[in-house]
Amino acid sequence: MPTEILMPALSPTMEEGTLAKWLVKEGDTVSSGDLLAEIETDKATMEFEAVDEGIVGKILIEEGSEGVKVNTPIAVLLEEGESADDIDSSTAPKQGDADSHAEPATPKAETSPAKGYGDDGGAAQQKSSGDGEAAASGSPAPKGRDGGRIFASPLARRIAADKGLDLSRIEGSGPNGRIVKADVENAKPGAQPAAEKAAEAPKGDAGKAPVAEPAAPGVQADAICKMYADREFEEVKLDGMRRTIAARLTEAKQTIPHFYLRRDIRLDALLKFRSQLNKQLESRGVKLSVNDFIIKASALALQAVPDANAVWAGDRVLKLKPSDVAVAVAIEGGLFTPVLRDAEARTLSSLSAQMKDLAKRARDKKLAPHEYQGGSFAISNLGMFGIDNFDAVINPPHGAILAVGAGVKKPVVNDAGEIEVATVMSVTLSVDHRVIDGALGAELLKQIAEALENPMMMLA
Structure with a gap:
């Protein structure tokens, strides 16, 4: 047949x-x-x-x-x-x-x-x-x-x-x-x-008045098009990725109670340490980026603050044991968030190699679903575009996302009370308040900052 x-x-x-x-x-x-x-x-x-x-x-x-x-x-x-x-x-x-x-x-x-x-x-x-x-x-x-x-x-x-x-x-x-x-x-x-x-299920809601469905948000597309009928424009058709991004981010901002924690992180020790490591790893063809250190620091922080290594699952919270860190990768027409699993147990060079591979295949749209699904925490880095700071939208069901700005030279006051020039990076942690409370989020961000300001800790 x-x-x-x-x-x-x-x-x-x-x-x-x-x-x-x-x-x-x-x-x-x-x-x-x-x-x-x-x-x-x-x-x-x-x-x-x-x-x-x-x-x-x-x-x-x-x-x-x-x-x-x-x-x-x-x-x-x-x-x-x-x-x-x-x-x-x-x-x-x-x-x-x-x-x-x-x-x-x-x-x-x-x-x-x-x-x-x-x-x-x-x-x-x-x-x-x-x-x-x-x-x-x-x-x-x-x-x-x-x-x-x-x-x-x-x-x-x-x-x-x-x-x-x-x-x-x-x-x-x-x-x-x-x-x-x-x-x-x-x-x-x-x-x-x-x-x-x-049929045997309890009918506790019997007799209640039906709840009216909310009206569709926004104005119809044709009405908006009429508004600009006398102006020259190009209509861009939404592909599957753009529709999904729109739906997920709308869901995130409407349903996730975001709150934001901000902190400046001094990068001078990290930049010096990175330069030394890259010289030693040059013969192996390895070149570590600042982002590689941020991934590692985040993974270790999730281990140090295990209650923050969690996701929202509708009617419960799931606390993960490993640190599975997602990293936003911009591609034409949208973005991917490939996930580096067990990042806390990986070496910096291993994380760097895998991140480069995932980013390349993300831009070619060659990732398999299991490579961009899951994780409990995400990183979005716009520092390379000259952005000083920004607030990122949480990618559900993640509990938090770290928005990373550019490292810029600023006057700072050192421990001796003297003014000196330092390279400072501004970060913002967007947190799902259903999963992580304020003090817990602050502790997570503190652990990330300490690891980045004392990079030798990441090799211990």
């Missing part, structure tokens, strides 16, 4: 993407592991591959199509002996019909980061939502007791059939309630159906 290939979810937050390029054409024979297409998300262009073998019977979404929703059928795969005549209207839905139970092909990052990096071992291949290891199946979707379709991955259906389990009695943990492999394996015979659970 023909098998639908669905638009894969290449990251936990992906809702839609651009089908940039097909790497196969109708009539091609593909095997498990063969590359099928290139998908553009808001952050990167990634390849995804087939999980089953067959013949590409029909391509449903043309390359270059934007805004293709996750789980939308994009192609149909035929088994041996089948032909295009076997594809009927129900097997080949139109774009936007994501009401399918077929399993998407497994996406794979264009790059191949080293194994062992990130939560999934750093493998370039990324699993889409649901059971990424399951082959797509064209078997009809099972029906619930009310006659409605039950959404379950092909592998979950097969395991349920082998174990004699009723899928209508299993609650799915996958996207949109889809039943996946783990749900079936953990299910107990005779489990109470999810629908019955919902």
Whole structure:
């Protein structure tokens, strides 16, 4: 029976993407592991591959199509002996019909980061939502007791059939309630159906007046365009990255109670120490930047103040053990925040090499999702652009972000009460008050400043 290939979810937050390029054409024979297409998300262009073998019977979404929703059928795969005549209207839905139970092909990052990096071992291949290891199946979707379709991955259906389990009695943990492999394996015979659970749930809110949805913010785009109708302008279409940045930063400023802590940090000792280290490391081709020291100082500070090494998780706070530090990297049209994991345990030269690699691949949009997701703390450095100081917006779910300004020569009063010239860098720590209180944030910033003003401490 023909098998639908669905638009894969290449990251936990992906809702839609651009089908940039097909790497196969109708009539091609593909095997498990063969590359099928290139998908553009808001952050990167990634390849995804087939999980089953067959013949590409029909391509449903043309390359270059934007805004293709996750789980939308994009192609149909035929088994041996089948032909295009076997594809009927129900097997080949139109774009936007994501009401399918077929399993998407497994996406794979264009790059191949080293194994062992990130939560999934750093493998370039990324699993889409649901059971990424399951082959797509064209078997009809099972029906619930009310006659409605039950959404379950092909592998979950097969395991349920082998174990004699009723899928209508299993609650799915996958996207949109889809039943996946783990749900079936953990299910107990005779489990109470999810629908019955919902019916028995307490109705404490019954009788309350419905809460009105807030009106859409802002003025409609066409109204704004009319305002400037008599002026010459160029309309710039928003790509996925720009839309995501706008949505996340709006969410951050509307929902995160920011407060700001500012401090000047003397860099003279650090600049001298850095110069000496770079001379010694020159033969190895290593050149440390001030930003490398800031990353290391932040990582050590998070260890010294473990209560600040935390993220907001909606109804709880998660305190991290390692120091996973994100660093903002400006690229054309937006920015990435690649994450340096376990930064507290890394040498300065190791952090420097990895940061250069991540920054380069960020600008080429070649980062895999696990390389720019996660972390508890971020650094945004605009000092190289001559900015003295600024306030950065927290990147949720991080607990804080450090805004770094330029190091400039200023007159300062030394411990002896004398005026001297020093190189001073202004920093601002933006803090999520739900996660970190004022005194705790102040202690974190103090630890960062002490490490930078006494750089030998970072080698201890």
